[in-house]
Amino acid sequence: MNLLDIRNLSIELIGKNESTLAVDRVSLAMKEGEVRGLVGESGSGKSLLAQAIIGVLDDKWRVSADRFHWRGKELLHLPIEERKAIITQDVAMIFQEPISCLDPTTTIGEQLEEAIDSSQLTGNFWQRRKQRKEAAVTLLHKVGIKQHELCNKSYPHQLTEAFCQRVMIAIALARRPMLLIADEPTASMESTNQGQIFRLLASLNQLKNMSILLISHDLENITHWTNTITVMYSGQFVEAGTTEQIFNKPFHPYTQALLDSSLNANSNVPAKSRLMALPGSIPILQHLPIGCRLGPRCPRAQQACVAAPKVKNYHGHQVSCHYSLRDSYK
Structure with missing residues (x-):
């Protein structure tokens, strides 16, 4: 049984006169202990899909x-x-800009202690307070922050972005998410x-069997x-398979x-030469193409592409x- 199984999920932006289909019938499944990449350019709907999973989209979005x-x-x-009670217990999210997601008026230690689930604590209130502090220190050590005393006393703006990202991971781990x-x-x-953060996430997957949905624009x-890996473009599903399949034999243009x-594909390109890229740019929500949304930029596009293609499965x-x-x- 899959841990997460989403079929044909759509997300609409509700306007005064009409709605805009930002994410169009995207499917996503994850097994326990799996590390899945979700890839696409900025504006492809990756973050919207993630926010729909954890239930933080406001009323202007319909899922x-x-x-x-x-x-x-x-x-x-x-x-x-x-x-929300089910999801917040089992699922945690690390956002793109950690400094903006942390409370600027509260120390790191206070934010970590607040994130710790009370069900993990025992004894009287003074014992629980000590347990919270010890648990916060343990979390910082897990994410590779050894100077826990200095970090706990600091405010987010006093730390580097890399440190704040580690703190965000520690807060996410506080509830022991699946x-x-x-x-x-x-x-x-x-x-x-970057390497340190990725190695940290990999160790969490290997040691805790934690499933990870890794969202990135860098395939x-x-x-x-x-x-x-699952690839998205302009709110539509493009391709999915094992990492080896996607990297070695991609099926989609x-x-x-x-x-x-x-960079590796262009390592032999002369200096100041243009990199390989599709013409044009990803469409904005107000002017989405009909059918396959890649059509206006796709080198293989033909008349049939005015209709949205069906998903084909090859093993x-x-x-x-x-x-x-x-x-x-x-």
Whole structure:
């Protein structure tokens, strides 16, 4: 049984006169202990999908799905309060900008202690207070922060972005989640700090069997840390499969374009030359193309692309394209 099983999830932005389909019938499934990458350009709907999973979208968004199962339980049929209680207990999320997500008026230690679940504590109130402090220190050590006294007394603006990201991970771990959603956890970080964060997430997966949904715009970077990958473009599902399948034999033109634009693929390109890239840019919500939303930029687009393609499954390697690259590997 899948830990998370979402089928044909759609997210609409409700306007005064009409609604805009920001995420269009996207499916996502995760097993226990799996590390899945969710990849796409900025504006592809990755963060919206993650926020829909943890239930933090406000009233201007409408979420619907054919199936929204968490550990076999259908969540969309439950009252909002009950749904959030289940998700917040089992799922945690690391957001893109850790400094902006932390409370600037409260010390790191106070925020960590507040995040610790009371069910983990025993004894009288003075004993519980000591246990909270000890648990906060343990969490900081788990994420690689050894100077816990200095960190606990600090405010978010007094720490580096890399330190704040580690603190966000510690807060996320406070409830011992079964699924950790990491939304661009290394954005704007130096390569050294990026490697440290990814290694930390990998160790949590290996030691705690924690499932991780790793969201990124950099397909090449996350191939080193994931078991499976799902690719999105402009709110639509594009391709999914094992990391090896996606990296070595991509079926969708968009996935191939992401790989072609990577640094390794352009390592032999002369200095100041243009990198390989699809023409144009990702469409805005107000002007979404009909059918396959990649159509206006796709080098393989034909008349049939004005209709949205159906998902085809080739031994677990799924692709949504009328004219996929699959035949080119034969």
